[in-house]
Amino acid sequence: MTPGIRPLVAGNWKMNGTSASLNELRMIGNGFMSGLDAETEALVCVPATLLAHAAEILSRTPVRAGGEDCHTKESGAHTGCISAEMLKDAGASHVIVGHSERRADNNEDDAIVQAKASAAWRAGLVAIICIGETRAEREAGATLDVLSRQIAGSVPPNATASNTVIAYEPVWAIGTGLTPTAADVTEAHAHIREKLSEKLGSAAAKMRILYGGSVKPSNAVELLGVKNVDGALVGGASLKAADFLGIAEAYRNIS
Numbered sequence: 001m002t003p004g005i006r007p008l009v010a011g012n013w014k015m016n017g018t019s020a021s022l023n024e025l026r027m028i029g030n031g032f033m034s035g036l037d038a039e040t041e042a043l044v045c046v047p048a049t050l051l052a053h054a055a056e057i058l059s060r061t062p063v064r065a066g067g068e069d070c071h072t073k074e075s076g077a078h079t080g081c082i083s084a085e086m087l088k089d090a091g092a093s094h095v096i097v098g099h100s101e102r103r104a105d106n107n108e109d110d111a112i113v114q115a116k117a118s119a120a121w122r123a124g125l126v127a128i129i130c131i132g133e134t135r136a137e138r139e140a141g142a143t144l145d146v147l148s149r150q151i152a153g154s155v156p157p158n159a160t161a162s163n164t165v166i167a168y169e170p171v172w173a174i175g176t177g178l179t180p181t182a183a184d185v186t187e188a189h190a191h192i193r194e195k196l197s198e199k200l201g202s203a204a205a206k207m208r209i210l211y212g213g214s215v216k217p218s219n220a221v222e223l224l225g226v227k228n229v230d231g232a233l234v235g236g237a238s239l240k241a242a243d244f245l246g247i248a249e250a251y252r253n254i255s
Ligand SMILES: O=C[C@H](O)COP(=O)(O)O
Pocket: 012, 099, 169, 173, 174, 175, 176, 212, 213, 214, 215, 233, 234, 235, 236, 237
């Protein structure tokens, strides 16, 4: 938590979900309508095939819909790609850029991630910029250096707390059931805040820094209660409404 920052609990469905899954979204929306939004903002980033449906379903709730990636360009000859403008047109408010799965699967480097963040802003979307170290980098003691490098390269110099959210996701914690200790998360998030401050000045003080990687209802109070953790980016547990709502409910037990 950071005083003065309203937490954001964001889901990332990744390459999961068909129209049959939309009922989970309805239940997520209904859950936030029954009072959870007092504690936290909520967002679910879904595959592009579901985005327009998701946005329509969630439009009657406090929960927003987002995209999982965007191209750097507005339009053109890029078969199979989706622009930020297309996501906006389909009802997105946010888009994830630089997720470690895209960095690994599609060879996306920091320069591409930064260009995607700028593309998101151009379309009127908030960019959720993901950073985080691999297991090998962690074991080499390079975690903070990796975070510094990724912030330097992936975050545009004119980022603000209104147009950008940072998500710290240790790659080795994603989908593994493993999580860093609260002390590790404290150190990483403090370092991220410091580096953002050096780069962005006062804009960094109110910028949300989410934690992502095996967040579940059972560990949410511990992970999300850490200083400078301003919400969660949730993968697997966002696919089931009960789990996603359970994570958001953690804020009722965090002071
Ligand atoms: O974007 C979400 C993260 O990759 C976390 O995924 P996970 O909650 O399944 O570990």
